[in-house]
Amino acid sequence: MTARATYHHGDLKAALVEAAVAAAREGGEAAVGLNRLAAGLGVSASAAYRHFPEGREDLLVAVGDVGRRRLAERLAARIADADADADAEPAPGTATAARRRFRASGRAYVEFVLDEPGLFQVANRHDRGRLPGADPFGVLEACIADLVDTGVLDEDRRTDAAAAAWAAVHGLAVLLTEGPLRRLPPDRRERVLERTLDMVESGL
Amino acid sequence: MTARATYHHGDLKAALVEAAVAAAREGGEAAVGLNRLAAGLGVSASAAYRHFPEGREDLLVAVGDVGRRRLAERLAARIADADADADAEPAPGTATAARRRFRASGRAYVEFVLDEPGLFQVANRHDRGRLPGADPFGVLEACIADLVDTGVLDEDRRTDAAAAAWAAVHGLAVLLTEGPLRRLPPDRRERVLERTLDMVESGL
């Protein structure tokens, strides 16, 4: 780990991204520094520039991509959990199932941000647009489509519904991690989250 | 402005905050640098540290306070506007008036953030808690109280209502300025804003 045998590293780019993700997880954006990371890998700083032509910003975008991908995966997983947990009656494809999935996605979003505030911070601030397979917003849109298909949401109220729902959940996550709601005890967090999800569900 | 007559500046602290606010307005947090600002005022960098003992962070908090104060003022002003514009029938103190004020505050919040993204960014990221007279959240809470008083919102649903509403509006503002909704054309912005306000109003 400390020194390497060969002159070439093998896969410096991947190693840098990995280290940058680790740094972002504890310390957020400020902890992602090219010099430090390169030194940590036993490599000169300029070597990093070979792999990230636009410098630090490129690296941050790469970290952000990882963050968005993990977030999207978490959302999908929690939605699947919600489906699985419902060995209760209502068959999939029903309105209550759609509602359950929708709620699960919102809850998972906030849960992820509380788990990984640093990664989420970088993911938000350095985004060069959607990339296929790593798109949290896409997951949310799918949930909205579910709501429409099952008749929970009127077709004509569909427009911008995803954006509005996203705004509420995203805003709550931001307020809870970087914002003034930062120091809320977990039980109060839970109540606020529940309240927000209620608002979205009954207000959309 | 370029050179000063006296050895002492007079009010360097205020001058630094003013310059920092100007810098933050165009360029956001990254543009607020002690060295640059001090130099711009024709003063050595270390002089700034006399007035901001904790260094840059102190200055950013000061800028944030200005931002929060301006935001709170804007909210109050737009609420007053809404009251004034309503030379239409419904008297103040009615449910529709409370709804109008509530909506005006949400709209004003987003409006301010779009007007002053840099200032808002600093205000969010460097917050050491509420300071009296400069508290946007307090304005929102007053609006909620209005809703309760006029019977729009049930007493027992009051808990965390302000937080949920705030989350929605704040999240929308963040998505519209720093986030993925950044490049939305103004007319679509307006639709999303309206949709979000609808969601909050009917979902609270």
Next chain:
DNA sequence: CCACTGATGTTGACGCCGTTCACACCTCGG
């Protein structure tokens, strides 16, 4: 098998940043 070429890594430098310390100056109260 070898020389060339392009990819990869190194060394050293630049300017900017935040921060600190020892020192100079100016103002004001006693």
Next chain:
DNA sequence: CCGAGGTGTGAACGGCGTCAACATCAGTGG
């Protein structure tokens, strides 16, 4: 008038992002 304390200066430190010139390696065509 003098001394004390608030205010500003100069110089320095380490760290950062970035770049250009040079060194080294790995694979490919002759």
